[in-house]
Amino acid sequence: MTLPFNVFPLNYMSMKKINIMGYTQPQLEELMLTLGQKAYKGGQVYNWLYKVRQYDFNKMTDLTKEVRQRLDKDYVFDLLELEKELVSQDGTRKFLFRLSDGNPVETVLIPGGDRTTACISVQSGCALGCRFCATGSMGLLCDLTPGEIVGQLLGLRERFGSDVFTNVVMMGMGEPLLNLDNVLKALDIITDETGLCVGARKVTISTSGINPGIRKLADLGLKSRLALSLHAATQEKREQLMPVARSYDLDSLMETLRYYTRKTKSRVTIEYILFKGFNDSMEDVKALTRLLQGIPCKINILAYNPVEGLDFIRPTDEEVDAFARKLYPRLPAVMVRKSRGTDVNAACGQLAAQRQMRRN
Numbered sequence: 001m002t003l004p005f006n007v008f009p010l011n012y013m014s015m016k017k018i019n020i021m022g023y024t025q026p027q028l029e030e031l032m033l034t035l036g037q038k039a040y041k042g043g044q045v046y047n048w049l050y051k052v053r054q055y056d057f058n059k060m061t062d063l064t065k066e067v068r069q070r071l072d073k074d075y076v077f078d079l080l081e082l083e084k085e086l087v088s089q090d091g092t093r094k095f096l097f098r099l100s101d102g103n104p105v106e107t108v109l110i111p112g113g114d115r116t117t118a119c120i121s122v123q124s125g126c127a128l129g130c131r132f133c134a135t136g137s138m139g140l141l142c143d144l145t146p147g148e149i150v151g152q153l154l155g156l157r158e159r160f161g162s163d164v165f166t167n168v169v170m171m172g173m174g175e176p177l178l179n180l181d182n183v184l185k186a187l188d189i190i191t192d193e194t195g196l197c198v199g200a201r202k203v204t205i206s207t208s209g210i211n212p213g214i215r216k217l218a219d220l221g222l223k224s225r226l227a228l229s230l231h232a233a234t235q236e237k238r239e240q241l242m243p244v245a246r247s248y249d250l251d252s253l254m255e256t257l258r259y260y261t262r263k264t265k266s267r268v269t270i271e272y273i274l275f276k277g278f279n280d281s282m283e284d285v286k287a288l289t290r291l292l293q294g295i296p297c298k299i300n301i302l303a304y305n306p307v308e309g310l311d312f313i314r315p316t317d318e319e320v321d322a323f324a325r326k327l328y329p330r331l332p333a334v335m336v337r338k339s340r341g342t343d344v345n346a347a348c349g350q351l352a353a354q355r356q357m358r359r360n
């Protein structure tokens with residue numbers, strides 16, 4: 001039985017049973033061996049979960065009746081429940097999901113030219129408290145399991161069809177490198193040809209700059225892309241925006257990026273949100289240029305997406321373009337990213353933070 005996206009019932013979940021969503025293929029093969037089956041049967045269950053999206057063990061017709069009953073007795077499909085959906089005038093869709101423990105999770109679907117990007121969350125809330133971010137104001141509520149990370153994409157496919165997104169960015173709520181084990185399992189399922197089959201280079205992990213996590217990704221030979229939320233080019237300004245900068249200062253972060261690009265032989269994407277009157281001066285252009293010298297990267301400049309109750313000021317599109325033009329001759333790859341979904345609070349965490357405030 002496949003279920004419509006917005007009616008995943010909570011009674012599918014049980015504390016007594018084990019959640020099977022998010023199991024990787026090797027885990028399912030292991031499970032089948034424990035049930036006295038051949039390992040390849042795990043691949044069949046994997047196909048049912050992530051390709052067919054069949055959430056009824058009794059309809060997994062290539063398993064024996066006995067295996068179906070054993071699975072049904074011990075396992076459950078812990079699916080996300082859709083609480084709210086907003087559609088922007090520019091076509092951006094924002095989803096607020098509820099996890100089985102009641103915590104909120106945001107997912108955004110962003111159409112743009114020949115690609116549609118699914119921006120997914122890896123935690124509910126976030127511990128890092130970036131000053132410009134609504135999610136940061138919530139604190140960390142919980143880490144998402146691999147099933148909850150992948151479940152956001154499965155939910156989108158359930159509702160809109162298998163080709164609903166072409167790219168995936170882990171740039172929603174939370175810091176991926178502080179939930180790395182679960183993120184890596186989810187990444188495995190997302191990029192696996194027999195899983196969600198999204199090309200590895202079409203998936204981006206975005207970090208605020210957690211050095212040990214970046215080094216681990218480098219050592220693992222990450223095939224997907226890495227983005228760094230930089231947002232300021234001096235230690236002093238970065239600390240004002242992002243408390244995490246006190247733990248991982250700019251010098252050590254740049255050293256880590258050099259290590260990453262050497263090891264993976266790929267460049268990183270530098271995200272730079274422009275705040276009017278804070279990080280948009282000629283001094284900032286020069287500092288950014290100095291900082292990124294010799295690091296293979298491309299830079300995305302984007303205007304700050306206002307968050308209710310915060311004092312930062314959004315620059316005009318002309319001011320963003322002017323900043324990028326000053327940067328361009330100094331650094332090789334500079335892109336201006338247009339803000340999307342501003343009329344539906346598409347900046348990270350705004351819906352969930354509003355929900356949390358209402359509850360409190």
Ligand code: SF4
Pocket residue numbers: 125126127128129130133134135136137172173174175208348
């Ligand atoms: S910007 Fe990212 S890392 Fe910073 S608080 Fe928000 S979710 Fe966390």
